[in-house]
Amino acid sequence: MTENPDPALVRAATELAARLGTDDNHTVAAAARDGEGRVVTGVNVYHFTGGPCAELVVLGAAVAEGAGPLVRIVAVGDRGRGVMPPCGRCRQALLDLWPGIEVLVPGDGGGVRGVPVRELLPHTYVWAEHQEHGPS
Numbered sequence: 860m861t862e863n864p865d866p867a868l869v870r871a872a873t874e875l876a877a878r879l880g881t882d883d884n885h886t887v888a889a890a891a892r893d894g895e896g897r898v899v900t901g902v903n904v905y906h907f908t909g910g911p912c913a914e915l916v917v918l919g920a921a922v923a924e925g926a927g928p929l930v931r932i933v934a935v936g937d938r939g940r941g942v943m944p945p946c947g948r949c950r951q952a953l954l955d956l957w958p959g960i961e962v963l964v965p966g967d968g969g970g971v972r973g974v975p976v977r978e979l980l981p982h983t984y985v986w987a988e989h990q991e992h993g994p995s
Contacts, residue, residue: 863971865931868892869942869963872935875900879937887943889913891921891932891960899926914949918956931973933963942971950979955986 863869868890875888879902887903889912901916911919913934921929932953934943944964945953953960953976962979966972977983 862966862973863963864961864973865892865933865963868898868931869933869935869971871898871900872933873941875902876935876937876940881938886937887913887934888937889917889932889934891917891926891929893921893926894928894930897924897926899924912946912949914945915952918952929957929960931961931963933971941965941969945979950976951983954980954983958985 872888872890875890879885879888884905885902886905888900889902890898890900891914892898899917899921901913901920903913903916904910914932917932918929934945935941936943942963942965945962950962953962958977960976961973962976963971963973964979
């Protein structure tokens with residue numbers, strides 16, 4: 860766990876969240892950094908059927924933009940809500956797709972801290988570790 864290891868990443872998500880205005884369909888922004896320093900951003904798409912969270916949108920955008928392996932991600936709420944921890948679905952997706960990723964979450968006293976995604980899901984099922992590889 861590290862204390863706000865990436866202020867620029869938090870700033871990118873915060874600035875995007877501030878531009879969302881009062882649109883209730885887009886209320887959270889996320890930003891992720893790859894190993895080469897590239898930052899990819901995205902916003903959630905609220906829908907009553909369970910539209911994707913901002914973190915999942917960023918995962919797709921990273922692939923579309925040719926980003927390398929993601930090393931860090933953060934989500935920020937609109938209307939000044941600040942850094943938000945990922946929901947359970949996002950935690951599982953992040954663990955399955957980028958098991959080494961660091962997630963920025965709210966820290967003590969209003970700060971931000973970095974946590975390995977595995978620490979957000981102790982004793983969890985890891986999809987990649989339970990896949991059959993080839994015929995038996």
